[in-house]
Amino acid sequence: MKHEAISVFDMFKIGVGPSSSHTLGPWRAAQLFTASLEQKQLLDDVLSIEVLLYGSLAKTGVGHGTDVAVQLGLSGDDPVTFDVNAIDSKIRDISEMRKLMLGGRHEIDFTPTDDIEFLITESLPFHPNALTFLVQLKGGESIAETYYSIGGGFVVKEGEDTSNCVNVTLPFPINTSDELLHWCRTTGLSIHEVVMENEQAWRSEAETRAGLLNIWRVMKECIYRGSHAEGYLPGGLNVKRRAPALNKKLLIGKQYTDYNSWIKAIREGGLHFNYILDWVSCFALAVNEENASFGRVVTAPTNGAAGVIPAVLQYFVLFCNGNDDNKIIDFMLTASEVGSIFKKGATISAAMGGCQAEIGVSSAMAAAALTESLGGTQRQALMAAEIAMEHHLGMTCDPIGGLVQIPCIERNTMGAIKAITASQLAMQSTPDFARVSLDGVIRTMWDTALDMNSKYKETADGGLAVNVPLSLSEC
Structure with a gap:
């Protein structure tokens, strides 16, 4: 192939x-x-x-x-x-x-x-x-x-032949997770190192690194902006932004003036489980409330799921000693490769596959990236991606009012938490005993997408979109 x-x-x-x-x-x-x-x-x-x-x-x-x-x-x-x-x-x-x-x-x-x-x-x-x-x-x-x-x-x-659109020759061609693992075993490279080698077919390593740090800059700005922009989301559902209120509650009056001093204030709150859990939710809410407001975001891999990877990456930076440019770049390289494998083997379009193709894929990407960033092996990283997607299989896309608000915004918080949980499970597991492979779950996701009724594929014709009266909708 x-x-x-x-x-x-x-x-x-x-x-x-x-x-x-x-x-x-x-x-x-x-x-x-x-x-x-x-x-x-x-x-x-x-x-x-x-x-x-x-x-x-x-x-x-x-x-x-x-x-x-x-x-x-x-x-x-x-x-x-x-x-x-x-x-x-x-x-x-x-x-x-x-x-x-x-x-x-x-x-x-x-x-x-x-x-x-x-x-x-x-x-x-x-x-x-x-x-x-x-x-x-x-x-x-x-x-x-x-x-x-x-x-x-x-x-x-329409009409353009996309079968021959590959205009670069990659040193490590990859369509499946098995192929990715093959190159890792053959070369001894980690996932992010294999990806960086491939990226040099397009541009220099310095350009890739600079570009990824710019992506992270946009993500950070979106998280910070969304954590402070109060009010209601546009569209008529009267959904109130929740990230700013949660941010205030968690910081309990601490003073800061910009992103860096804000991060310092968050760190001073400690490492309690509930505290960290609330911040991960706040980060995801912030991004997707910005997204719903026509704000600037990063598709990761889509806009509807744009909050998962920034939330998990911010968690890594804040609470897992990940505040290092090299670690951030490696995280994003690994995440992107897992996302591209899903795109090649299934879809990242909710109109084709339901929300499993958006939140599910983003959660799998984040899980793999977090696992490798925390010292997990390549196989554990792919196992984490499989676990994350396995527990999103069949998720429908049923936005109320056709808006990317309910249930989309909250689903980003759940996708981020599932990614962290999947990473923890994979790092405490031996991949040799795993019964489901990442390629197997990707095939299953695509089969599920093909079987899914069209009214659950971003049409607002089924699910919550028809069972929740607009006048009663609350975020």
């Missing part, structure tokens, strides 16, 4: 919430479409654009801001650098003026309520997250291009 080359920076992407599949992916698709027009020298000839949203993008697109993301992408804005505080004003201007600056330079008539259609009864066969761009040109010609947001911010264009 030909290997698929996936970089650590494919698994960890800086973007904007609330969803990698429904926000970041469509944003990137709009950018790709605009670039396609530019490449064909047709951008200045565009008279009008209509956007068709299909399947899951249509059913939960409003709650996930898919329409907002598409407009920003068509406008030439980038999710990595665009000021998230300017999103509302930018979208309001487009709506009121009924104009859109295509690619940031060519003005066209555009009325969002008319030119973005939510086709909730239609789906395309390749993937539930599909969108089509229809363009009328000045000469009377028309263009149509369809893109699929396949999870984690990954986007593919």
